[in-house]
Amino acid sequence: MFRVSVLQTTDVIPSKEKSRCGRVGGVSRSEKMVKQESESANRPDNTAFTQQRLPAWQPILSAGIVIPGFVLIGLAFIGIGVALLVTSRSIQVLELDYTGDGNGSPCSSCSQSTTVNCKCSLNFTLDTLFQGPVFFYYGLSNYFQNYRRYGASKDDNQLYGDLSYFTSPSSSCSPYDYDGSKNPIVPCGSIANSMFNDTFTLTRTVSGKTDSVPLDGKGIAWWTDYNVKYRNPSVTPLKNAFNGTVKPIDWAKPAYELDTSDASNNGFVNQDFLVWMRRAALPNFRKLYRRIDASGDYQNGLPAGNYTIDITYNYPVRVFNGAKKVVFSNVSWMGGKNEFLGIAYLVIGSLCVVMSVVMLIVYAKFKFPDEE
């Protein structure tokens, strides 16, 4: 804004004069300090921050750090890679496709018919013990659980057991929110509707005698899903909560009959349902079906022998060129079999070592910053 400049200068100068005379005459220090302060009201603060002199660490990419760093990282990677690879090699995996594409395959008849609960069976032989604990997965390929509209097609509030959403499911479930006669579908949405409905039993044939392998379906879903995210309405019997609703169109039986034998595995907290509802991120995925119950003969896993999987074949995948499989696998500290990580660590570790050699050569040749 406006400034009375001339006046200011004339005002300031006498005071400067005084301070000059003061020095001669020995004016006390405090007086001078006050004067200085008032004179330099606009003087910026002398702090490390305002003067941009904050103490700082200033790393630079010098040969002494970079080259040894690469060597170290390389060696560490190679070490990790070897460990991963060894671990991964020790894991046994058995995959059996039962889509029934070819004519020779056991389930081809089922895959072509539309019979409900079509039965077929797969046989396989183990020569050695399949080290336990053994996990029994089913796998689907080319199945887009990660499709946006598919993934959005569910109602979390309903699945949390909120009864008000039973009668009016979220519109995100459309077109599986109401059936043809405007009855609300519970559980609504595409994900629930398309729940995997093949079932498997595993039997072992030992010296002509068939022995059913005990399968454990408890605790196959995430703890958080089972205990927090999904909940049955607190209505007993559970069936009453579903009054006025209908089951999903493609389901054989309503949600409250998923496991009538065990109330803690029924309705929305049915483990198979939970596993299905945790939708896969990629179009090829496997989901946990059962654990081999480590008891009796199966204490240490699946002993050698001939096995048969009896399949109730319902789920249609051939229409969208999908595939179905069953997988037996055991795990290590790093999870399931994973060759990729081990190999990747090995490759990158070696590359790091090579890089460090290259950099050493370059450094030796050019020797920045020694050359002027």
Next chain:
Amino acid sequence: RTFNLSFRYANNAIKTSKYNIFTFLPLNLFEQFKRLANAYFLFLLILELIPQISSLSWITTGFALIVVLSITGVKDAIDDINRHKCDRQVNNRKVDVLMDGQLKNEKWMNVQVGDIVKLGNNEFVTVTSERNSPLNLVYVDTAELDGETNLKVKQALTVTGELGDNIEALAAFNGEVRCEPPNNRLDKFKGTLTVNGERYALDNDKVLLRGCTLRNTEWCFGLVIFGGPDSKLIQNSGKSMFKRTSIDHLTNILVLCIFGFLASMCSILTIGNAIWERNEGSVFTMFLPREPGIDAPLASFLIFWSYVIVLNALIPSSLYVSVEFIRLGNSFFIDWDRKMYYPKNDTPAQARTTTLNEELGQIKYIFSDKTGTLTQNIMTFNKCSINGKAYGDLYDFSGQRRTERVDFSWNNLADPKYNFHDHSLVEMVRSGNPETQEFFRLLSLCHTVMPEEKKEGELSYQAQSPDEGALVTAARNFGFVFRSRTPETITVVEMGRQVIYELLAILDFNNMRKRMSVIVRSPEGKLTLYCKGADTVIFERLHPSCNKLMEVTTDHLNVSDGLRTLVLAYKDLNENYMIDWKQRHHEASVAMEGREEKLDELYEEIEKDMMLLGATAVEDKLQDGVPQTIEQLAKADIKIWVLTGDKQETAENIGYSCNMLREEMKDVFNQMMIVFCQSEAVTAYEFFPHPQGARPPLWEPLHYGVLTDDLTPIPSSLHHQAFALEKNLRLELLRTACMCQTVICCRVTPLQKAQVVQLVKKYKQAVTLAIGDGANDVSMIKAAHIGVGISGQEGMQAVLSSDYSFAQFRYLQRLLLVHGRWSYIRMCKFLGYFFYKNFTFTLVQFWYAFFCGFSAQTVYDEWFITFYNMVYTALPVLGMCLFDQDVNDRWSLQHPELYAPGQKNQYFNKKAFVSYLIHGCYCSLIIFFIPWASMNDAVRNDGKDIVSHPSFAFLLQTCLLAVVHTQLCVDTYYWTAVNHFFVLLSTIGYFAISVTMYSNGMFYVFTSSFPLIGAARNTLNQPIVWLTIFLTFLLCILPVVAIRFIFIQLRPTINDKVRYKMRTEELPGPAPRHLLRRRSTRSGYAFSHSQGYGDLVTSRKFLMKRSTKRAPLFTQTDSSIFQNQPQHYRTIAEEAEESQSHKL
């Protein structure tokens, strides 16, 4: 008054604010949505509200938009509140208004057109008004208006002047003013005053403009003609041009490119979707039926828009806000810099524009004013030659003063701030040497300075040019104190004895005469003519008996070290002759025709056969550190052009004294200087209408400025000068000028200054900076990319229109080489990193599209998308871009060559942008495909699933943040505690927020908003996840490190070298202080003003005769002459030392 009110003239309240409380929200929002980026986000928001398209909840964009809008809104609000405050302060100033026959103290805003106001000394003039005063004469200073601080005289009409301060008469005064409508021309006014049926003309000399300050005037009454918004000051304060940096332009272009890129990516994905829908989707419908009414093509079309939403982060929403933040921060650092603070007048540097910082790091051309910018515009008398004997500053060989300053305490009227170091001169004066006494008597008599004695013994002088002030002050200290003047007399205290001289005539100064004389009668009745002027002019008019003395004096003048010199002479006059001359003089001065010529003849007649007294040398003091600064800037490959209104000799002298011109330049081709006096340059070019053909004769002598040779003197009218820059010759001019190492343009008008700047700006595509202090520099300051004003002196105009201001020219090197460079580097780093991080972020989504049926499924969860730019990555990058410095300030100044990459815009250009794009592409590939490969069919170590969508998303997010944060760490050169803190905070914050968002509590409270419960818990406890993250981020970072390292080895940049040097060596000691060796053989005469006040001083009555002063083209920012104290001289190196000691 009521009569005037009925016309609804604008009252005196001014309003510069934009909003009030009620209009703020709608208007501000409207303003903000006019910006493309904001409009784009609004569009996105609308898209997200359409359920068929929405691939993201509206919160993601809404959050960003609200944050951006509110930050900008708060800033605007604060600005506007400040404007309101300013308005209120101005509107509430008090002024005396004549109402109902008496004076009332009124607020400014209540002053109405037609009111009569009373103004006092040193008060701001409220309004454009017409007035009367004692003597009908008002001195004003228009510093606020046009920056000119020399006093201007305004006169009242006699008819109103006769009213005096008689309140009754004034109250009864009845007249009618008719005038032109409000306009913004400061030098024109047309109107008539009708009193009692008689019409009087009102012109510019009769009005006071708002913004003027009364000086030396006890009171004045005025009639308000225009108020508030109609006044010329407000009419003039038009919107200043909005400047944008070249990086801004580049960014805008790049954003457009990104738009194209985005569109093409979306198109690819749409096509992909169409194919997928045909091959897979159509058979997948048993699990996922199409929505009714949407067939495959329409679905694909909708997918396009869905992907626009998903990939929107490609256009960085927070880019503009963050850029503003960084610039603001860097502006604050400029404001806070103590090394750009000038303690003497308590002026810190000031970044008045906060949007141009990075351009300070790209300056290629500097256009500098001379007066007040390179020089202090303080003249000191420091040498003289009296009767063949030289006095003055004595230096020994080391350049140190040998003697103490002279003690003037014997003279109680002496100006205490005056310094002189030669004791012999004082002794001569005090011993009563007649020549010496006559010498100082002349100095105390022959001038047009106005004295002001507020208190007994406290004299101050109002000089029209600082040279004169210096000379009179010198005389005052040597015992010849000019005390007061009336039109007929001059009172001088000679060695303590008061003597009153009768002033018979002033033979005034003008550019042609180059001298001025006074004729006085001493109390003894002796008639004497005293004359001072340019050496050449005076020497021609000396009495032959002085020849010997003349030679000696000439010798002295030739070693005058580029000072401004004047030769003094006197002549005793015969009483009879004087009476005769006086008579003829009177006749001539009232002659109607050829008055000027007749007067000149008379002056010529009397100013001859004079006796030489001696010569004075006045130093036009350079500001401290100017030569060093210029040297530094030259090392940084910045070209400095000096544009000055001064004469060629003066300009050349300055060129030599500030190291721009050196003797050796004469001999080396291509190092020549070009000095072109504008008016003469026109002539030169007109002599050679075909420059191509005539180049040899034209350019060869150019070596040493043939253009400056006085060819036919052409009246330096504005039209002629503008002409030179408008013709096609200007390209030729530019070409030549750019070949020169140093360019000095003299005799340029303010308009031409701007034209020169624009010429360079337009044809060289270089970033220009103009620095100046006066109103005459305003046009150039506005024209250049960056305008710098020298503040702390009088006259605010340059500062007000500048982008940066500080008190001393030497701070320019710090502003450019340190702050400019840092700002540029920081901004480039910021933009590069910002684009990189958003590319990486977005392209991952692009790759994921190939695995999710092109369904516009986001790979990250919505909250992450919302927070990515605004929360997770905002702070570290701000920290880096506020504090980063590749080398510290001392090294920046030590190695000016570090500045060069900025000039060539090496750090952020299209090429760099593409490299960031490629880098982002690479990282996104790694970030997507490494987890993809390692997670394919992976299970947890308890056999449960892990590849669910939320956990995969969480894995990718963590990888992404690890990569971009590590990349930032690699880019950061300067790790302050704040940087550490920000990086840590962001990393920890990410995990904390994630864990919170995936927690049971959040799910219980907001079931549908946080459906991803458990993702963090079930993922982070898996070693495989950590191994994947580790692999991914090292795979992204290691190549960067390796490539950088190899590049440093193969092709180290100057930065690398200096950084390494900084690490290994201590800062070299302060550079040897070089002695300023001024060129010795140049001497020049200069009065910096064009015509004196002679008329004014001698006119007896109401000065009815108007002085033929023309509107000065060049400001004389004559600072107060009290400031003649020696400057404490500090070299840059000393300052560096000081800062070092602070650090230790």
